[in-house]
Amino acid sequence: MTINVGGTFFLKPGSICRMVLMAGLVGMLLPAAGCTSTSTNNAPTALTEGPRDTGSYPNLNIPPKVAAKQLTKEETAANLAQLKAEEQTQIAKGSGVKAPANSAALNTLAKTHGADTLKQIEGKCDPALDPSCN
Numbered sequence: 001m002t003i004n005v006g007g008t009f010f011l012k013p014g015s016i017c018r019m020v021l022m023a024g025l026v027g028m029l030l031p032a033a034g035c036t037s038t039s040t041n042n043a044p045t046a047l048t049e050g051p052r053d054t055g056s057y058p059n060l061n062i063p064p065k066v067a068a069k070q071l072t073k074e075e076t077a078a079n080l081a082q083l084k085a086e087e088q089t090q091i092a093k094g095s096g097v098k099a100p101a102n103s104a105a106l107n108t109l110a111k112t113h114g115a116d117t118l119k120q121i122e123g124k125c126d127p128a129l130d131p132s133c134n
Contacts, residue, residue, distance in 0.1 A: 051061045071079070116129055 053059060053061070120130055
């Protein structure tokens with residue numbers, strides 16, 4: 001009988017609405033409580049005191065020196081035109097690497113490529129794979 005009393009008290013439609021309303025009210029009031037302040041001086045410190053040299057790095061009041069001469073618009077356009085021309089010559093040449101025609105060659109390459117690369121990286125190179133190997 002006690003279970004039924006508790007169930008009807010906590011699960012009535014009116015009580016659920018009251019619980020949701022209270023949770024919403026508490027959810028709105030808690031963030032607002034964090035915005036209160038006890039400071040008597042409302043002006044920011046930087047506006048009242050101004051910039052000052054503390055002797056520590058970096059001093060943001062001094063503009064940094066330029067490391068290199070900046071490119072003019074003409075130099076930028078010339079470099080861009082040169083890059084576009086080189087791109088067109090590479091496109092005209094086409095790719096120099098030809099893929100193997102059959103899948104068996106690709107499978108063999110996949111199986112051996114990792115081991116061959118590790119040998120070269122670790123210094124145990126194969127002269128057949130790398131002619132500059134000693």
